[in-house]
Amino acid sequence: MHSTDNLTSTPTVMHNPAANLAPVLSLNNVEVIYDHVSLAIKGVSIEVPQGGMVALLGANGAGKSTTLKSISGLLRPERGLVTRGEVRFIGHNIDALAPHERVKLGIVHVLEGRRVFEHMTPDENLIAASAVRGGREDMLRNKDMVYTYFPRLHQRRTAQSGYLSGGEQQMLAIGRALMTQPKLLMLDEPSLGLAPFLVTEIFDIVRRINKEEGLSVLLVEQNAIAALDVVSHGYLIENGRVVMHDNAEAMKKNPDIQEFYLGGAEGHNFHDIKHYRRRKRWLT
Amino acid sequence: MDFSLFAELAINGALSGLMYSLVALGIVLIYKSSSVPNLAQGAMTMLGAYVVLAIANGLGLSMWAAIPLAMATMFFVGMGIERVALRRLAGRPIIMILMMTLGLDIFIRATTMAIWGGTGRPMSIGISDDPLFLGPVLLNRAYVVGALVAGALFLVLMFFFHTRRGIVLRAISDDYIASWSIGISVERGVAFSWAMSSVIATTAGVLWGSVQGVNQGLALLLLKGLTVAVLGGLDSIGGAILAGLLLGLLEGVASGYLDPLVGGGSRDLVVAATLILTILIRPHGLFGRHDIERI
Amino acid sequence: MLFRQSGIFHTSYADARALFPLPADRWMIGLLLAFALTAPFTMSSLALSTHLLPWLVWTAAALGLNLILGWAGQFHFGYAAIMGIGAYTAVHGARNGIPWEIAVVLGGVMAAIIGSVFAFAALRVKGLYLALSTLALQYVMDWVIAHVPAISGGSQATLQAPAMRLLGQAVTSDSGLYYVALGWCLLVTVFMLNLRRTALGRALVAVREKDFAAAIIGVHSLYYKLLAFATSSFIGGISGAILIFTFYRAATPEQFAVNVSIELLAMVIVGGLGSIIGSYFGAAFILLMPGLMNSLIGWLAQLAGASLGVETLAHIPHAVYGALIIVFLLVEPMGLGKMYTNLRNYLLVWPFGYARK
């Protein structure tokens, strides 16, 4: 089944809008297998330019989270393994590194579904995340930074995180990630279950962080509308393969993207949708 | 009824209860920082005591030189345990980890016995046995010392779990994966907690050893320690102390007044009753944390 | 391919839900059964009456505990006490002239009642905290047996079990007792196997996994937890009774002390949670390993001519035994049962490396 690698490593569109910038992160032909049996992603190649903002789109089970985990090293606890290819971060190969070492290097992964430390207060959540580097004063400074980005968290800082509402938890998860002073911020479906205005709010903040702190962002999203608004360019993953790669504008215009991710034309009607098997037009 | 008798039973009971808290604290420490209920704490206590003796007799050192050395040794033993036995199980269902600690318990006990043999040995840390009266009430010096140590440990741990490192440990117990994702070395954290707990075990071993002599019996402290720990709430330092106090007090008074009536051994009944009642009134022990379930 | 899957098509849902959908499995079970039935003629009386027989009864008990631990997901630190309750009730019953079968069932019922009462105290609780109430059960039970001569059988706390009479005639021969144990163990096994494919089993797992989700599909989690406790206690009680009648022949407190409860836990977990075949393995491991180790170590020591003191010689097997538990958990945390399954799955796809399900 590896014969398809050459195919997948040549996405439909070759030109890379951010090629001129040195990539802070690059995946070459990464393949991941869970439990030694189930093949999750096959030969995925991705680049995130310095200070750039990249989106990773794809259907359920396409392998987006797996891709992120292969970067942050969080496959191990799930008995997943990078069996081929390599992950390079600012120059060096990080495949051998343990998760916390990668965070030290500057990669941080905001997990799907928030995963805040439920029994601790938001404040303690942030402190815990500051342990990886820097002294006490760094910690305090970063906390202020986070609280300025998320004033809402400051109000709730002494509550028990487990009882925060979905949005607040998402903010906490992002703030917690920022505490590690990362170079690369990876967000896995940050808009999951958030109210529309919160989605826009959070994406704005992420964009601001990206500008002001100058850190690169790799964004996994189902909400393609919101995602493609903020990123410079995006990748599309299907069945564990990169099947499309282009800048945001071009992607928005792509008819398939429109049909399957953006929801086609305005005001189209769910009642008219008939059951149909989807056509895998990408690979043909 | 004779008040001084009551007072004496109650006070000495409470003090001995705090001695049990010493074992409980070790269990709580590990649970609070990795959600592992350690059934090997008793065995570790025993091992700690034997190591102290081995160092003291082997190197011909005084107790006060041997104890710190033993603590250092046990510190690394604890780390070793994590490295060998628990690291591979990180994130597994709790019950397997529970079983692992049970295996450790069997292994440590048997190995210790195989090396040093079952004949009891004395452990004197210079606590005099002369009577110590507080008014009409006679106090047990050894227990007083033990209680003081327990109190000190309580303060230290309380402080520790509010330092950054302590918060990190709590984070680990809350969610391994999330901890990894923000750069916490879960392995190191858990190893550290085991190391600390081994040191506490040594302390308990020394104190109990000085009370009952060093022998297999030390390993049996597990059941009491576990009972106290769970009663207090597995992740609550304060709980471990209070539960120890409470249980000890009840036991002391009970065995003083009930035993003659029911023909002995009423302690276990009291313990059982206390357990059931606590669970009915406070399902998570006295101060244990509730698991948050967002439906 | 020993366990051939391909080419076997189930034409009805019933087939697909058969106990052993694969012919290969059915063959193996058949062989094992044949062996079990002929054991009295093929095995030495030592192996039969001091290894095979207790192993079967303990397995039955382990399966009962597995119902609580593996299916309902509740810790139980007092299962030995449960067995004890059953045993003492049954023996007293039989001594007072109640027919053996009824006495044994009575034992089961009594165990079920008391077991559920203690469980009930703790059903709002999860995990270790529940374990506490079962520990309490153990304490109370130990105390009662130690302090109520009427129950424990006089000042010597030994309760002689009358010879057991099955359907009127006395069963005394090794093989007779063995068949009784075998029969009981098979009964429990079949029950557990059925649990896998009936509403009850599913409901229990549901409660274990997510009780609130279970509630919204109409599963009354409290009721099912209680039912689980009652059923498992019933099995435990009868196993305890049968253990006394077929093996110990006299009931003494130590036979059901807390360390026995711990050993039962070990049987289930080393064997594998919720794994039936695992309980067989687990019981065998925990029960026979110390003995084997003893002989093995002793033999090795003789070989090496090492003049180890009797004491050291006695402790080494325990150390090895503990080490083995550790190693097993490291190699396969899901227990011996899972190891077997892995092997089987390997054979399923053999000779191919791996198949994508």
Added chain:
Amino acid sequence: MHGDKQTGVPVLECRGLERRFGGLVALTGVNLRIERAEIFGLVGPNGSGKTTMTNAITGFFPPQVGSISLNGRDITGMAPHKVATLGVARTFQNLALFNGMSVLDNILLGRHIHMKAGVAKTALYWWLSRKDEMLHRLKVEEIIDFLQLQSVRDELVDSIPIGLKKRVELARALVAEPSFLILDEPMAGMNQEEKEYMARFILDARDERHVTVLLIEHHMDVITGICDRMMVLSYGETIGTGIPSAVMKDERVIKAYLGGAHATH
């Protein structure tokens, strides 16, 4: 738009619901009336009390004030498993499938209220259970076809992707043949296409099985697309009810929930 379907018979009626958690008021003074065979949308910012609302109805966190009646019968404070037997089914916001079980068994569990589980029926499977196990199996297969889950029937639920999990949960709810179905964010984390599938299933459930649906969603296009009526919560209070097209234009709703940026969409 589906006025014709509205029979005017109330399936669910909530009056003046209030639910507090400690100091925090999660829900207060909420009235809700859902009629037979309508799809009712419930939206609101995070933490506004939507899930609390469903928990109040299904009996997990009964309201401290107010009453709930289902098909004219008062179910205030009734235990969840009882509510379920009255024909209420729901899915959960953060998936609540039974891990370690196959998809098939998960869905079979949905039939629980129609089955009799017992020790005897287990012990004497062949005589007491086998037949109706098979009957229920037929129902399950029907749903599996309906939701196109054949491919994963025998997989462990743990290992299938989230989108499918949500679908399995829907199947588990539908197989109970409920009269009233609560869906808590069934489309969270789905792309457009998958949303369309899900929307399709919900509509079919209503049209073919005449299920009344309470749908919580943050995807406004779906709400506007398939809901007959909707309600907006904010800080536990109702700030708007009615036909989606109308509600969506309400100032307060836009301000509290949609946000300026979204007005364009």
Added chain:
Amino acid sequence: QPIKFALCYDLSKSYGFVTPQIAQAVNDYAKILNQKGGIEGHPIEILVQDQGNEPQRGIECYEKMKREGAITFDFLSTPVSRAVLPRAMADSNVMVQSFVGRGDAIDGDVFKWIFPVGPTYWGQMANDIHYIKTKANGNLKGVKIAFLYPDYPFGQEPIGVLKTLAAKEGFDLQLIPNPMPGNDQSAAWTQIRRINPDWVVSWNLASMHVVAAREMKRNGIPIDKYIAVNWLNEVDIANIGAESAKGLKRGTNVIGGQSHPLIQQIIKDLYEKGKGSGDRKHLSDIYYNTGLAMYASVFEGARLAIKQNGWPITPDKMKRGMESLKNFDAEGLIAPVTVTAKDHGGGGKTRIDMWDGTKWVPQTDWFSAYDDVIQEIVKKESSEFAKNKQ
């Protein structure tokens, strides 16, 4: 064609404080005899196996040894003995349990196959009381005796005897149970201090004695009021502290020290030549002597068995051999015993030793008291057993 003796001991758990020394002694003894050509020309083989104080494994061991042709079985653990006893009786196998186990087992009519040669706990307790009586110059009226015991069968064993004697002699008996594992006795001693007894008879084991001694000091109770059961050895003395233990008394079944010719010979022929079966320091342990004493009578019984009824030795012959022990005192190691088909105890003489700070000093000669009382209780209990067996 060796003679096999089975020792299924708890070497690893509760009884680990005594079994190693005993097993070692038995092995040494066997070696010595074998050097002299064994018993009546038949070499001795000692089969030792650990049963971890678990009935299950005790039975397993018994069954195994049975098939290996062991002629006697020895478990030295209350729980396991109790569990195996019915089997041994059913199989008609000789089960030796000198100094341990149920007191009524000396009734040879009921316990045909059980041989508790030497004093039982009941006899020992009776003798202790008698000693106290002599100290109270012949009158126990009003004398306060506290009985401190670990609250499980071993500890509860002598209570029946005590109560009977209390009724008979009119002394004031106070029962002070202490829960296992007995490492915390503060409550018990608080009470004892208030009772302020004239004597404290203690059925503690091993390290429990140490805890008790400490508590006595704390509570200002002079240690010479303490009369221990025979399970208190030099190790415990060392743990208490040779000085602090001064005046402590013990009911004793066998003489201590190494003066006994047999031990001298063992030292000379084995340990000097490095052929000992274990750690030499154990030889200074009373439990070592206890081991020798136990098997002196067993080996003698075997000798008589072969001598009277010839080889091959069978359980039945062994039984009759044991039952023909007459005034046997193992060259002064134990009080002379005479075992008969009715009385498997053989006298039940003990003596009281006192620790003088350096060594044990006999306070009395070998003696046994209240034999009639004991006999009564034995009859009562054993008949109950016989009844229960149905």
